Amino acid sequence: QQQVKQSPQSLIVQKGGISIINCAYENTAFDYFPWYQQFPGKGPALLIAIRPDVSEKKEGRFTISFNKSAKQFSLHIMDSQPGDSATYFCAAKGGMYGGATNKLIFGTGTLLAVQP
Amino acid sequence: NAGVTQTPKFQVLKTGQSMTLQCAQDMNHNSMYWYRQDPGMGLRLIYYSASEGTTDKGEVPNGYNVSRLNKREFSLRLESAAPSQTSVYFCASSEYRTSSYEQYFGPGTRLTVT
Numbered sequence: 001q002q003q004v005k006q007s008p009q010s011l012i013v014q015k016g017g018i019s020i021i022n023c024a025y026e027n028t029a030f031d032y033f034p035w036y037q038q039f040p041g042k043g044p045a046l047l048i049a050i051r052p053d054v055s056e057k058k059e060g061r062f063t064i065s066f067n068k069s070a071k072q073f074s075l076h077i078m079d080s081q082p083g084d085s086a087t088y089f090c091a092a093k094g095g096m097y098g099g100a101t102n103k104l105i106f107g108t109g110t111l112l113a114v115q116p
Numbered sequence: 117n118a119g120v121t122q123t124p125k126f127q128v129l130k131t132g133q134s135m136t137l138q139c140a141q142d143m144n145h146n147s148m149y150w151y152r153q154d155p156g157m158g159l160r161l162i163y164y165s166a167s168e169g170t171t172d173k174g175e176v177p178n179g180y181n182v183s184r185l186n187k188r189e190f191s192l193r194l195e196s197a198a199p200s201q202t203s204v205y206f207c208a209s210s211e212y213r214t215s216s217y218e219q220y221f222g223p224g225t226r227l228t229v230t
Contacts, residue, residue, distance in 0.1 A: 006158070042223060043206050044206070044221050104219065108157060109156075
């Protein structure tokens with residue numbers, strides 16, 4: 001119930017294409033869903049986040065789509081660029097796994113390669 | 117403003133040796149976390165500290181101990197290293213606000229246990 005399942009494990013996209021990464025969860029008490037981006041040799045950094053009261057959030061070329069009934073959320077990267085090549089993690093917070101901290105449970109990660 | 121710093125960056129240990137990973141943050145955050153990152157496993161929480169003076173176990177605490185030395189510093193200790201503890205370790209910090217739950221990560225420590 002505390003898992004966040006992420007797919008695909010790796011993704012290759014051509015420059016200018018759309019990258020789509022999917023995550024699914026079981027715990028309906030989760031109330032915050034961030035995506036983190038990690039470049040090689042660096043720590044993860046927050047990219048974009050959504051709460052379950054909205055179905056979509058867009059920041060530049062990055063969009064989160066959220067489907068509460070299906071318990072799924074996805075990251076869309078429009079006009080993908082070689083500089084977007086990184087590992088992307090979805091995560092969730094809340095319910096028994098959260099409380100009065102910002103504890104997150106992370107997906108297993110997607111390695112994105114954008115080919116020029 | 118350095119954010120979250122970790123030392124060392126790299127470490128090689130022999131099985132049975134002990135070591136302490138250091139973490140410090142200068143953002144005046146209350147909460148701090150230790151994660152390990154392994155291929156195909158994502159980021160798994162080892163221990164966390166919601167506030168100065170408190171620590172709690174995460175998903176994978178076995179073989180580790182932590183100390184929240186003060187508000188800035190949170191260390192992770194391996195008492196008797198095992199090859200299964202070969203991993204990249206990340207420290208993170210955050211401030212609990214209902215407007216933002218962002219965690220800020222350090223650059224990581226790559227640990228190899230032979």
